[in-house]
Amino acid sequence: MRQALLIIDVQPCFSPPQWLVEGIRSLIGKLPSVATVERHDETRTPFQRQLGWHPAADDESLIAADRIFIKHGYVPSMDTIDYLEGLSLDRVLVCGLQTETCCLAAGFALFDAGFQPTLQTDLTVGSPLDRSGGLGVRLWEHHFKHTLTMSELRSFLPSS
Template sequence: MTSSSDTALLVIDAQESFRRRADDWAATANPAVIDNIALLVAHAREVGDPVVWITHSEPGSGGVFDPASGFVRVIEDLDPRESEAALVKTTVNSFGSTDLHDRLQKAGVRRVVICGIRTEQCCETTARVAADLGYEVEFVTDATTTSAIPAHGGLAAVSGEDIMRRTESILAARGFATIASTSEWIGAVRAPGLP
């Protein structure tokens, strides 16, 4: 991965595995997630920020995250390029089971922009680890999504929308990330040709 920018876009788990869970995908909290990720990818390419595609794999699980299923691949609509880094992780965060940190360091990246699937799981956890590693973190919540958590063991159900708002609040209030929308990141935060 080479970069003339100090910023990298991390696209986390935007993979077919999730779409294969038809009921879950139909109830996603943010139906615009793929369109918003595509906008961020197009913008990153336009301004020369590297795009890193990260997928989640559970070898031997027999489910949709098992590489043998054929679904551990980026959602086709997003059109990843062969020249862009593609990493496969087996941990919740994107750093623990990949060489992502080394790649970002070698490319001179100091800021990561996070988008993808499961706002409160892989996206949030990656944001927290990135902050701990010293990166400036931009969390583009409307380019993430999740699903509701049903009531379990006496605990109340939580809507996907509430999970997304909670994630924003905690990441921002605890200093892990700056929260932005897709339009804010593309329009107001960084315009093409500006440092």
């Protein structure tokens, strides 16, 4: 199965837990990887005006993915989707921050592009409303069906 890992917004300004960073890093080099970094540009996404907060304007990924794409707002950029399409994948594994918002938005973008989005349930963290990510996992299963855990993923990875 041709698959890649899409890492959503694992960056300093969102203070990801160390277990999440380490878990994602353990997959780097085992399959193609792409990371998004959310940056603030009020002219593109009105975070400050509408929500009263915003991500950093100059953050970097904490994960050394094969490719890193900047995004503004919740959804991965079209450049990210185009790059993934160029890899001729069967599915895209999604992990990272904000299971019920940014990860879910990535799932919709991937689904609309014809991919099989698959959530790595034990490599996501939810928003402050539900840090467990449980709400996001339930929404993901409702909309996209496919989820995996690290132990299930290991059966698809080449042994190291």
